Amino acid sequence: MSGTANECVSENLGDYVVVRLKGEVDLSWSQQVRKTILDALGECGKVGVELSQVSYIDSSGIAALVEGFQNARTKGGKFGLVAASNPVMSVLQLARLDKVCPLFASIEAARGA
């Protein structure tokens, strides 16, 4: 998994934007992740971050997710974490964010929420 290239792509589904993250989210590019998420929220009030291909995330990556969550809440939008991988879940738990951020198993579930 650590061989996966880093990637952060947003996909507009009309009424919903999916941000797909891949690789190891760390300080070297977490600002780019942060910007992509905030841009997506600006574009559309409903954003899901797809995390199934994330093999590592550090606190700067978590911070980007938290910022997105707080941003959406302030604006009355929707923000969800989708299909979080085990490494992501583990850090979310460590940061005690697993009970705060809405977690969804699939994009469909996140959109329907």
Place this chain on the structure above:
Amino acid sequence: MNAMPASASLSAGADERRALAFLADLSQALALSLDLRETLDRALTRIADFMQAEAASLFLLDAAGVLECRICVGPVDITGLKVEIGQGVVGRAVAENATQVVLDAQTDARVNASVDAETGFVSRSMLCAPLSTAQGAIGALEVINRRDGGLFAQSDAEILRLIAAPAALAINNARLVQGLVEQQRMKRELELARKIQKSLLPKRRRDDFPIIGVNLPAHEISGDFYDYFDLPDGRIAFIVGDVSGKGLDAAFLMVRAASLLRWAGKSGPSPAHWLTEVNVELCKTMTDGRFLCAVVGLYERKTGTVVLASAGFPPALLQDDLHFEEFPADGPPLGIIAEAVYDERRIELGRRALYLFSDGATDIRDENRQTLGADGLRALIAGHATLGPEPRLRALINDLKHLRLVDDTTFLLLQEPAGKAAHRVLELEFPAQPAEMRAVRAALRAALDGQEVAPELRDRLVLVVDEACTNVMRHAYCGFCDQTITLRLNRERDMLAFEIADHAPAIDPARVKPRDLDDCRPGGLGVAFIDSLMDEWRIEPGRDGKGNVLHMRKRITIGEHE
């Protein structure tokens, strides 16, 4: 008339030749005998015939020093008849170790008339020769009444004395052989008992096990024992016991006590309760003033804590280099008072050494027969203070073996083995740039895998080290720069020690504090991660006064997932 002396001398010469032939024959039969009892049986009949006696009997001294008729021939059976030494003709022959000649049994004061009265046999004339050996008479050979009605002559007494010699020799040899066989058998049985006892002692455990036991029996068998075993919760239970008295019965009691103590300790009870339970059980069955001194305890390696309770056992000795502390018994020996109450004590062992030893250790005598005593024992232990636990105990035992063991001696040494020198697992110096971290994480992950750290813990340690490094980049170096960070990972036994060194201006460690994780906000998580995962962490100035070093330590359990 002329012929008479010639005939007499001729007859005497013939008698002598006949006697010599008989004697040679008898000696050979006895010497070659495979079954002495049967040989003596037949020999006695032949002796009676040869001596022309109506009756003959063989008396032997028994263990109690009483003469007993073992074999007899004649009209009445007196086998089993007992005679005190000095009593009657037989008793006198043995007491004086001299042949007795009774020419008129009816009037001779030496004769015990009660035997005749009881048996109805009428003794007229007797000869009795002692069975002489180098250790004195072991019995007597007696013949009664000549068949022709005549009296025994002095020459007959002489012949009987000669006949008695090879009989005594054969019986004595047989007894010596039998004694040797018995001794050999006892020796074999004691060796077997010793083997069984040794098999009850726990096998020596390697791999840094913190307890070493030694049992030095003063004789083949021992009243001392020790035991240790793992409890399901990871604690180690240990026992040392010393049964009062010596010999076989003490050894048997030791076997019983050892299994009772082990059984009662299996559930990991508090040591005080453990002793109480065994004491009640032993009081039900112990009699004849026997008792058991014992110390039992539980040791938790994680915390380095010992809890122990002692029932009349010599004081436990805690050694901190050259300093000693003693912990006396917490109650009376086991098996005396069923109502006895035991206390227990907690000892924070840390890296110190705890010695439990039976009183044989201090009863050891030097060449002047002076006992070693507690002070002498401490001095011996202190003399080897620089050695690790195992070589120290070996050196101590070696000292003791040069002295004289008077009692069974048992040692139990409880001490964590000296840590193997910390070894470097990883050292990486890399530019203080976030883009470097991916490679650093990969290297650290591989290093932790090499240390068999469980995957979940490994990933968290990688995260925490990453957080620490990026904090250095952001806060110490204040952004991207051309400086480097050095990451070192050392392993000391079950401890992982991380060092993250930078060359940045000194920071104020007091300002680096973990935030509250329940507070949901984007930043400041890194220190919180470090604080929640690591057993300890601190920031110190660099070695040459420049830069900062973050030290983090984490104890790991090999092969166990968190």
